[in-house]
Amino acid sequence: MTQFSQDFRNDLAKLMKWRRDVRHFRPDPVDRAALDHCLAAFALAPSVGLSEPWRLVNVVSDRARAAALANFRAANERALAGYDGDKARLYAGLKLSGMQDAPVQLAIFCDEATSKGAGLGAQTMPEMRRYSVVAAIMNFWLAARAQGLGVGWVSIIDPVRLRDDLDMPAEWALVAYLCIGWPVEEMLTPELETKGWERRDPKLAQLLER
Amino acid sequence: MTQFSQDFRNDLAKLMKWRRDVRHFRPDPVDRAALDHCLAAFALAPSVGLSEPWRLVNVVSDRARAAALANFRAANERALAGYDGDKARLYAGLKLSGMQDAPVQLAIFCDEATSKGAGLGAQTMPEMRRYSVVAAIMNFWLAARAQGLGVGWVSIIDPVRLRDDLDMPAEWALVAYLCIGWPVEEMLTPELETKGWERRDPKLAQLLER
Numbered sequence: 001m002t003q004f005s006q007d008f009r010n011d012l013a014k015l016m017k018w019r020r021d022v023r024h025f026r027p028d029p030v031d032r033a034a035l036d037h038c039l040a041a042f043a044l045a046p047s048v049g050l051s052e053p054w055r056l057v058n059v060v061s062d063r064a065r066a067a068a069l070a071n072f073r074a075a076n077e078r079a080l081a082g083y084d085g086d087k088a089r090l091y092a093g094l095k096l097s098g099m100q101d102a103p104v105q106l107a108i109f110c111d112e113a114t115s116k117g118a119g120l121g122a123q124t125m126p127e128m129r130r131y132s133v134v135a136a137i138m139n140f141w142l143a144a145r146a147q148g149l150g151v152g153w154v155s156i157i158d159p160v161r162l163r164d165d166l167d168m169p170a171e172w173a174l175v176a177y178l179c180i181g182w183p184v185e186e187m188l189t190p191e192l193e194t195k196g197w198e199r200r201d202p203k204l205a206q207l208l209e210r
Numbered sequence: 211m212t213q214f215s216q217d218f219r220n221d222l223a224k225l226m227k228w229r230r231d232v233r234h235f236r237p238d239p240v241d242r243a244a245l246d247h248c249l250a251a252f253a254l255a256p257s258v259g260l261s262e263p264w265r266l267v268n269v270v271s272d273r274a275r276a277a278a279l280a281n282f283r284a285a286n287e288r289a290l291a292g293y294d295g296d297k298a299r300l301y302a303g304l305k306l307s308g309m310q311d312a313p314v315q316l317a318i319f320c321d322e323a324t325s326k327g328a329g330l331g332a333q334t335m336p337e338m339r340r341y342s343v344v345a346a347i348m349n350f351w352l353a354a355r356a357q358g359l360g361v362g363w364v365s366i367i368d369p370v371r372l373r374d375d376l377d378m379p380a381e382w383a384l385v386a387y388l389c390i391g392w393p394v395e396e397m398l399t400p401e402l403e404t405k406g407w408e409r410r411d412p413k414l415a416q417l418l419e420r
Contacts, residue, residue: 002228002396004221004356011218012225012356016254016349018212042415044226046351048365050400050408057418064420079333087328096331107420117408118297121306123289125365130337131344131385138348139226141256146214146222155258155335166420175341186212190260198260198327205252205346208267210274210317210376 015146020190022150025101025181034147035104035180041143045136048128049117054136055109055172067165068107068157068177069099075156094195097154102179107162108137113171133175140178150183225356230400232360235311235391244357245314245390251353255346258338259327264346265319265382277375278317278367278387279309285366304405307364312389317372318347323381343385350388360393 004012042054059065076096083091099105110133112126122128141151159174193199214222252264269275286306293301309315320343322336332338351361369384403409 002224003358004225008218008221008225009353009356011214012222012353013250013254014212015214015218015222016251016353019254019256021256036414039415039417040223041226043410043413044223044229045348046229046231046363050402050410052411054415055418056415057420060419075334079330082329082333091330106417117402119292120289120301120402120407121365123292123366124285124368127340128365131340134341134344135348138255138345142352143219143222143226146219148213153256155331155338156333158334192260192327192330197330200253200260201262203253204246205249205264205266207249207316208265209270210267 015142018186018188019141019145020150020187022152022183023095023098023191024184025098025103025150025179026184027101027103028182030104030149030181034149037147038140038144038149041139042136045132045139047132047136048122049120051114051117051122051129051132053111053114053129054133055111057107057109057166057168059105059107064166065105068105068162071157071162071165072097072099072154075158079156090195090197094197096156098152098179098181099154102152102181104180106178106180107166107174108133108176108178109163109168109172110175111172130173130175137176144180148182149180152179154179225352228396228398229351229355230360230397232362232393233305233308233401234394235308235313235360235389236394237311237313238392240314240359240391244359247357248350248354248359251349252346255342255349257342258332259330261324261327261332261339261342263321263324263339264343265321267317267319267376267378269315269317274376275315278315278372281367281372281375282307282309282364285368289366300405300407304407306366308362308389308391309364312362312391314390316388316390317376317384318343318386318388319373319378319382320385321382340383340385347386354390358392360391362389364389
């Protein structure tokens with residue numbers, strides 16, 4: 001029986017409490033060993049039918065980074081246009097991506113057409129392949145935070161355009177654009193809460209009964 | 211700076227290695243304190259715009275459990291019909307849910323219509339709300355495993371039918387049906403691999419470059 005100590009469980013809760021979506025990165029590089037350590041967490045994630053549908057693209061070239069940043073800026077402008085008054089002013093003042101600072105940037109795709117797993121578990125819910133990729137990202141995020149690395153998930157982006165700009169296959173769906181690096185500061189409170197956009201529910205997740 | 215020790219990081223990797231999708235549960239009950247400890251991990255998950263769109267239903271009544279089990283069986287029969295020969299025989303021999311044994315069963319939904327978060331981050335990728343729910347499930351899964359609890363994610367299910375059978379609102383999307391309890395045995399290798407359905411890739415997740 002592989003047991004985990006109460007100390008470990010306490011630290012795991014602390015890890016989850018201190019995990020943040022980071023948008024402010026120091027320019028210091030992330031060495032490859034640290035990144036590989038986090039990437040190892042992908043292979044430990046659950047995936048539907050053992051399909052392991054995650055596909056990872058390291059966005060390194062000036063051209064690819066510029067395309068991703070332009071994509072974010074256009075999507076962010078469109079999103080801003082959807083708010084009025086105080087909410088628009090507040091939105092305009094938020095920093096919603098660390099794409100100009102983060103030393104490592106990964107585009108994470110789901111291969112919707114993989115034959116691995118032979119479709120098991122994905123007949124009635126084909127979205128399970130994308131959910132498997134999200135589960136792997138969460139493993140990665142926690143492994144990164146345990147090393148002191150910050151991760152920011154950018155979703156203000158046109159996923160089809162990014163896939164095309166990166167020349168990825170049509171059957172790949174963008175799940176996340178991740179910014180990774182050493183955070184400028186560590187926070188217990190999400191920045192969206194500090195800045196007054198939204199607050200977390202202080203209560204335990206409610207259980208309805210049926 | 212909130213640092214985590216090398217011992218903790220090693221144990222975190224061990225936790226991820228020993229996390230399995232469990233389909234064989236002992237009949238022993240799960241006490242409410244243990245369940246609440248795991249549910250606390252939901253509130254620590256990232257969510258797009260702090261929308262916290264997870265909605266949790268504890269499936270307890272005979273009627274609700276019977277509806278969920280019938281749903282699974284029908285979907286599983288349809289899935290089996292899609293395989294031929296050896297693959298069909300192999301599929302038919304797999305145990306793909308612990309719904310007849312698991313003492314706790316949760317239907318996890320995403321409220322697609324929540325106004326919380328005011329749509330931030332979900333304009334170009336509205337699927338981010340469902341991805342937030344998956345991220346929370348992954349937190350929950352790891353917290354459960356750290357206590358020795360097993361979690362099994364059933365996706366061989368008609369999500370719309372289950373939502374209707376449980377009388378949940380039309381704007382809620384089923385993300386997962388989770389079986390939770392004390393596992394009969396602990397395994398380092400996924401059951402789908404042991405039974406010969408599919409194997410995990412032994413390599414580190416590859417990084418394409420762009």
